[in-house]
Amino acid sequence: MPDQPKAHNSFCLPWRDLPGSMPDDIDIFAIGDVHGQADLLEQVLREIKNTASEASKRHIVFLGDLTDRGPASMRAVDLAMNAERLADADELHVLPGNHDIVLMFALEGPKYLDFWMRLGGDKVLAELDMSVETNSWQELTEKLKKHLHSDYLNAMGSGPTHLYLGDLLFVHAGIHPFQNRADFLGLSRRFIKMEDHWANIRHTFLTHRGGWDQNDADLKRRELNPTVVVHGHTPALRQDLAEAGDLEVCDGIDEYRTVALDIGAAYRPQLAYAHFRVRGGKAEVQIRAVRSSVV
Numbered sequence: 067m068p069d070q071p072k073a074h075n076s077f078c079l080p081w082r083d084l085p086g087s088m089p090d091d092i093d094i095f096a097i098g099d100v101h102g103q104a105d106l107l108e109q110v111l112r113e114i115k116n117t118a119s120e121a122s123k124r125h126i127v128f129l130g131d132l133t134d135r136g137p138a139s140m141r142a143v144d145l146a147m148n149a150e151r152l153a154d155a156d157e158l159h160v161l162p163g164n165h166d167i168v169l170m171f172a173l174e175g176p177k178y179l180d181f182w183m184r185l186g187g188d189k190v191l192a193e194l195d196m197s198v199e200t201n202s203w204q205e206l207t208e209k210l211k212k213h214l215h216s217d218y219l220n221a222m223g224s225g226p227t228h229l230y231l232g233d234l235l236f237v238h239a240g241i242h243p244f245q246n247r248a249d250f251l252g253l254s255r256r257f258i259k260m261e262d263h264w265a266n267i268r269h270t271f272l273t274h275r276g277g278w279d280q281n282d283a284d285l286k287r288r289e290l291n292p293t294v295v296v297h298g299h300t301p302a303l304r305q306d307l308a309e310a311g312d313l314e315v316c317d318g319i320d321e322y323r324t325v326a327l328d329i330g331a332a333y334r335p336q337l338a339y340a341h342f343r344v345r346g347g348k349a350e351v352q353i354r355a356v357r358s359s360v361v
Contacts, residue, residue, distance in 0.1 A: 072335075072358045074109045077310040079317065084342070084349040086233025086292025093121040094231055094342040095153070097128050098327030099163065099298040100146070102136025102189065106337040107145050109356045114153040114339075121343065124155040127229060129298040130163020130238035130265070132218070134186030135332040140193055140213050147215040159229050163238040163299065164265040166222040167258050173210060173219075176203040186332065227251060227264060232349065233292040234342060237264050239299035240271030240324075241278065268300050277323045295324045296340065302326035307336040307357045316340075316353050329355060 088094070095114045100107050114126070126149045133139035150158045162170075165185050171178035172187065179187075183198060191197055194209050211219070228237040228251050235241070242250045242262055250264060257263055262270060277291025302315045307329060316338060318324035329338040336357040343350060 072105065074106070075357050075359065076109075076113065076354065077307060077313060077357070078352055078354040079310055079313050081350050081352045082317070082319070084233070084294055084319065084351055085290055085323070086294060086349060088232030088234055088342060088344060088349045090344040090347070091121055092123045092125055092231070093117075093119045094125045094127060094234070095155070095339060096236060096296050096325075096327060096342070097126065097339040098329065098337065099129065099131040099331055100136070100142050100337060101131055101134055101165070101186070101332040102139035102142050103331045103335060103337050104136075104138035104141035104145055106331065106335060106356050106358060107142050108152075109358075110337055110339050111145065111149055111153040113354070113356070114155070114341075117341065119343075123157065124153070125157040125159065125231065126150070126153055126155045127159045127236050127296075128161060129236060129296070129327060130161050131165040131298060131328075131332075132160075132163075133169060133190055134165045134182075135189055136186075137189070138193065139190045143215050143218045147217050159236070160218065160221045160225065161229065161236060161238055162222045162225070162227060162255070162265065164258060167255050167265055170219070170223050170255070171258070173207050179203060179206075223255075227255075231342075234294055234296055235278075236296045238297060239263070239265050240267045240295055240297045242267060242270060243274040243276075243278065247278070265299070271295075271297075272300060272322075275321055291323055293323060294319060297324060297326060298328035300326070301328045301330040301332075303329040303336075303338075306334060307355055313338065313353050313355055319351075325351060325353065327353075335359075
């Protein structure tokens with residue numbers, strides 16, 4: 067049966083000020099957890115390309131979890147790794163999420179294979195007409211390495227785990243409010259099963275109020291709390307996206323100093339992203355999303 071045609075609906079919140087600063091010569095587009103929603107990612111990249119910009123450079127940041135659970139992980143990875151060209155951008159940053167890291171470990175040896183299956187790796191194997199029941203680990207890994215973009219494998223295995231651009235911190239799951247930030251962000255991928263890990267943290271990070279600069283030696287930074295953490299991992303929206311106002315749950319800037327860009331692409335055909343820019347000397351953000359529906 068042929069695929070049914072789909073339409074894409076776009077949503078966005080109004081622009082709003084950020085408490086900190088960012089370089090005034092760049093635009094930043096951060097994309098939340100994709101989870102194999104290749105059609106949605108293609109639409110997002112098209113929208114980014116068509117977005118007017120006054121900055122001299124455009125950065126695209128993927129917050130991790132490109133694969134698993136969704137319908138087209140292989141194609142999503144290829145789109146992400148070609149995002150500079152597809153979205154007319156200058157810099158591409160592809161950060162690892164917990165799903166990406168577990169996939170890397172599953173490629174190293176069979177020890178993590180069952181764990182990856184529970185995270186949705188079975189959907190990735192199904193794209194290749196393979197399964198753990200009918201194929202050996204060697205067969206699986208050989209075909210995965212053949213079809214997964216080599217730059218993606220390198221970035222997920224050994225590339226940067228987070229990114230600072232001005233007072234914006236991009237990381238997959240979040241940071242610990244009470245641990246040394248540099249030490250926390252420097253945790254090895256090997257500790258992926260830890261609850262308090264930059265690729266896994268939830269409750270301790272998500273419930274913290276008061277900002278991320280309390281221990282800064284600069285009294286002004288402590289007062290202003292300029293750092294905003296841009297993250298994915300935990301879905302901020304747990305329902306079908308129906309109107310722009312539904313995206314307000316992604317805006318935790320005032321209370322939590324966060325922008326949350328996972329809106330449940332692992333389970334629903336909807337994908338969030340954010341545009342950060344400087345206007346009139348002030349950093350600001352607009353949270354956006356796309357959703358697909360059958361025509």
